[in-house]
Amino acid sequence: MYKSTLALAVAVGVVATQAGAAGFIEDSKATLKLRNFYINNDNRNHGAARNYQEEWGQGFQLDYTSGFTQGPVGFGVDAIGLLGVRLDSGKGRHGNPTSASYGGTVFPTDSDGRAVSDFSSLGATAKAKFSQTELRYGTLLPKLPVISYNDGRLLPQTFEGGQITSNEIKDLTLIGGQIEHVKGRNSSNDEEMSIAGANNARTGQFSNKFLYAGADYKLTKDLLLQYYYGNLDDFYKQHFLGLVHNWSIGPGVLKTDLRYFNSSDDGANGNDPRYFTTGFYDGGVTKGKVDNDLYSALFLYSVAGHTFGGGYQVSDGDSDFPWLNQGDGSSNYTITDSQIQKFGRAGERTWQARYGYDFAKVGLPGATAVVVYLKGDNIDSTIGERTEWERDLTLAYVVQSGSLKGLGIMWKNAMWRSDIANTKDQDENRLILSYSIPLL
Numbered sequence: 001m002y003k004s005t006l007a008l009a010v011a012v013g014v015v016a017t018q019a020g021a022a023g024f025i026e027d028s029k030a031t032l033k034l035r036n037f038y039i040n041n042d043n044r045n046h047g048a049a050r051n052y053q054e055e056w057g058q059g060f061q062l063d064y065t066s067g068f069t070q071g072p073v074g075f076g077v078d079a080i081g082l083l084g085v086r087l088d089s090g091k092g093r094h095g096n097p098t099s100a101s102y103g104g105t106v107f108p109t110d111s112d113g114r115a116v117s118d119f120s121s122l123g124a125t126a127k128a129k130f131s132q133t134e135l136r137y138g139t140l141l142p143k144l145p146v147i148s149y150n151d152g153r154l155l156p157q158t159f160e161g162g163q164i165t166s167n168e169i170k171d172l173t174l175i176g177g178q179i180e181h182v183k184g185r186n187s188s189n190d191e192e193m194s195i196a197g198a199n200n201a202r203t204g205q206f207s208n209k210f211l212y213a214g215a216d217y218k219l220t221k222d223l224l225l226q227y228y229y230g231n232l233d234d235f236y237k238q239h240f241l242g243l244v245h246n247w248s249i250g251p252g253v254l255k256t257d258l259r260y261f262n263s264s265d266d267g268a269n270g271n272d273p274r275y276f277t278t279g280f281y282d283g284g285v286t287k288g289k290v291d292n293d294l295y296s297a298l299f300l301y302s303v304a305g306h307t308f309g310g311g312y313q314v315s316d317g318d319s320d321f322p323w324l325n326q327g328d329g330s331s332n333y334t335i336t337d338s339q340i341q342k343f344g345r346a347g348e349r350t351w352q353a354r355y356g357y358d359f360a361k362v363g364l365p366g367a368t369a370v371v372v373y374l375k376g377d378n379i380d381s382t383i384g385e386r387t388e389w390e391r392d393l394t395l396a397y398v399v400q401s402g403s404l405k406g407l408g409i410m411w412k413n414a415m416w417r418s419d420i421a422n423t424k425d426q427d428e429n430r431l432i433l434s435y436s437i438p439l440l
Helices: 002-016 022-026
Strands: 029-044 051-065 073-088 118-130 133-140 158-166 172-183 210-220 223-232 236-249 252-265 277-281 285-288 291-303 306-316 349-358 367-379 386-398 408-418 425-438
Touching: 022 073, 073 133, 118 158
Parallel strands: none
Antiparallel strands: 029 051, 029 425, 051 073, 073 118, 118 133, 133 158, 158 172, 172 210, 210 223, 223 236, 236 252, 252 291, 277 285, 291 306, 306 349, 349 367, 367 386, 386 408, 408 425
């Protein structure tokens, strides 16, 4: 956290020397976000005794965003304060952490194997803006094809590093940066980064250097083209190509989302078993260097409150699809990143069907429902091709008026089943209440 504190001190010092800092104050915003989060996970180990996990907590997220000082180069500072408070958990329901784990389902683990009573962290980001280019250094929450923060628990995952974003050319956004540390969604500690297979919390291998760069080009108002590159030092290099197109057809709109990732080994991952990732290799070996091509297509048709969708994804190569995953919860930019699983194993072919409805069309604004079904097969393994499937259901409602305006209620239910060796079938429920209070 010392780098964020230093970034904040530098930014405040610069602002203090600016005679015209009106924009810094006038454009400042502060919001307190409240999240009450309950989760239970019923793990069924193919006939073995069940492993039930259950935790409940209250999260507080204070976001502060300043404006920029006046002048050719504007300076500012952002800050984020996070606090998670345990409301209910037990040693047997905490997630049964081991010496190789990062913590429980929602909370870090105390020395006695129980969930801590609370955990917190503070992050700050110094920023500077010239024309249409902005430089940020400190705490970041990137959501890009090659790096994406996870917000699926009580508190969000955060990254530490620097990023520059430029919009100097009309319809073109250029982004580049370097990440050095990550703070997990159930942690107060800054950690280095890794990938599946090498991310054991006690004996794994990690890197403090992730480089990324990319471009979003809006060719027309309905067509977006993307290219991104990511490199986790000593683990993998990754290229991404994307296309998003919206086409008005009849009374509705068809959205086409095409994605391609090419991932290969980098540095030690190519020859050092300690850096190997998961997958399936010749001779029944289940760990090796990164070698993956992932292709996907998702089509969504929206009309009169209904959204119908279907998609298909292919994961080619010897390794599973790689992404930043230090072991305590993460997200990636695939069309199959679901509530429980990712569906990017070596050889896997996944199709999905989805349906969503916006109840505003029948007089209930703020209410939505989405159901998704994914089926993956052709998964490479030492015992032949394996399969998995997941069904996710999300019901949500946001109060539209009155004293509780803005209060969000969400229920997320998921089932996952597979015939993959050494895995547990899962049934999961999440109940989330959220509310934001503007302070400035």
